[in-house]
Amino acid sequence: MAMASTAISLSLPTNTIPSSSSSSSSSSSTVNPKASILDHRHLLFLANNSPSSSLFTSSTTTRTKQLSTSFKFKCSSASSSTALPSALLFDCDGVLVDTEKDGHRVSFNDTFNEKELGVTWDVDLYGELLKIGGGKERMTAYFNKTGWPDNAPKSEEERKEFIASLHKRKTELFMALIENRLLPLRPGVAKLVDQALEKGVKVAVCSTSNEKAVSAVVSCLLGPERAEKIQIFAGDVVPRKKPDPAIYTLVANTLGVEPSSCVVVEDSAIGLAAAKAAGMTCIVTKSGYTADEDFLNADAVFDCIGDPPEERFDLAFCASLLEKQYVS
Known part of the structure; x- marks a missing residue:
């Protein structure tokens, strides 16, 4: 696949690897995939402030790992030898x-209100709860920490069914938001x-x-x-x-x-x-x-x-x- 595009090439000062000679450094430099961990705003700043030269150039006794990335335009030049992802x-x-703040969170709260659980997840609280993967797991962890509602079952098995029923209703409410295209x-x-x-x-x-x-x-x-x-x-x-x-x-x-x-x-x-x-x-x-x-x-x-x-x-x-x- 041959694609022409503009690229910014940044030479980072970290993770350099000593080389045996300066001649080998130009032909076999190692590329670090993690080198592209830069916020796009930082990249734009770098691009705007150093348009004509590589940044953070290292000494001739080291091989500098390169990064090609972009802001607001194509970020790499894909040659015919570049393999696409599988x-x-x-x-x-x-x-x-x-979806989280105005989709899932709202649907959870509407479900809690329908079931008269006396629970509301505000924006900040829900942000913390998102550290737990899965809606059923999220509700279970929350109730285990803050206490189960008075109208929740007492046994562990019944509570699993209770959580599953809440999640099913929450999903129905969320799907209605999506089907009505209220979230782009x-x-x-x-x-x-x-x-x-x-x-x-x-x-x-x-x-x-x-x-x-x-x-x-x-x-x-x-x-x-x-x-x-x-x-x-x-x-x-x-x-x-x-x-x-x-x-x-x-x-x-x-x-x-x-x-x-x-x-x-x-x-x-x-x-x-x-x-x-x-x-x-x-x-x-x-x-x-x-x-x-x-x-x-x-x-x-x-x-x-x-x-x-x-x-x-x-x-x-x-x-x-x-x-x-x-x-x-």
Whole structure:
């Protein structure tokens, strides 16, 4: 695949590797995929303030690891030898749609109100609860800590059924929001999905949320033509949820692809941890609740995927991150 695009090349001062001679340093420099952990705003600042030279140049006795990334334009130049990802995997909430604050949280609260539980999750509290993967797990942890409602069952088994019934109703309310298109796709999602599908890259959505809710997001907001080509792995498809890598391991096995050839788009620290533990490349697109989380282990971090002319990255950039893994 030959693609021409503009690139910013930054030479970072960290993680340099001593070389035996200055002549070898120019021909066999190691590329660090983690070098792309820079917020796009920082990249824009660097681009605007050093337009004509590489930044942070190291001495001639070291080999400096290079980063190619971008802000608001195509970020890599994909040559004909650049291998595309075998699969492009998206988280749902916060990646496809910024659903948490005005979607899931509202639906939880409406459910609690219907059931007269006397519980309300405000914006800040819900942000803390999002550190727990899975809605049923989130409610259980909250009630275990704060006390179960008076009208909740007493036995552990009955409480599991109670939580399941709450989550089922919450999912119904959330799906109504999606079906009425009250929550839009995040910028660039449809573009990147289309690029992958056009090139024969497998696409899947991998989420801790209920499978029906995730299917509603994909079908209603991405449309039926895209939806029929996208596999969904969600909810209780695995017994252990993110940050456990089980869901991404399952996806790789099901799709018949190597984890190292997959690129994941996540928005949270627990999603990033799951992807990296599965041996996959992971790009973070920050969402409303996750902007201040630790993404040190990410391969790249952006505020969104973005549509032209506000594009942050594309399929070629995803391919370039994979290519860096194999340069030695």
